[in-house]
Amino acid sequence: MVVKKPVTKKPVVRKGTEKELKSLGKKIGKVPKFFKELTINDPEMYNLVIKMEDHIWDDGKLTRKTKKLIAIAIAAALRDQHAVHAQLIGAANLGVTKAEVEEALRVTFLLSGMPAYVYGKAQLDEVMKK
Structure with a gap:
């Protein structure tokens, strides 16, 4: 008997995320891996953190x-x-x-x-x- 692995769909990353991560990298230096993973694992949290980062780092x-x-x-x-x-x-x-x-x-x-x-x-x- 052959057991098929369930097909899991990778969540779709919002358009423009890579550009935001590059911009964040310029502001803070190296963007931590766990934060990059938030773009897929918890996009809502990612969006909230980006909003806060923008607010904090803006002149x-x-x-x-x-x-x-x-x-x-x-x-x-x-x-x-x-x-x-x-x-x-x-x-x-x-x-x-x-x-x-x-x-x-x-x-x-x-x-x-x-x-x-x-x-x-x-x-x-x-x-x-x-």
Whole structure:
């Protein structure tokens, strides 16, 4: 007896999703794999997150560059390697300089201590080799 595997249809990804993911990549750096999977596994959640991302990263009273420096400092304080790396890539895409990141990391040192500063500095030196 031959057992047929059930045919499962892959959910259709909304048109324009790839363009949104590229745009998001420019804003934040590397888009995490799980987030890309949301486009198929939970499109409603994906749409909500994209809306929030757009709202957060759009220039307002703070520029995108300033927000990126804040994000780098927070990620370094949390010692989140993936987040620091991704935020640094995004910062480079926005034209943030190594000196600007170093200054933000000094604030991290003041508030979060030497380990957070050293952690962020090591990631910075790896991503922005200048």
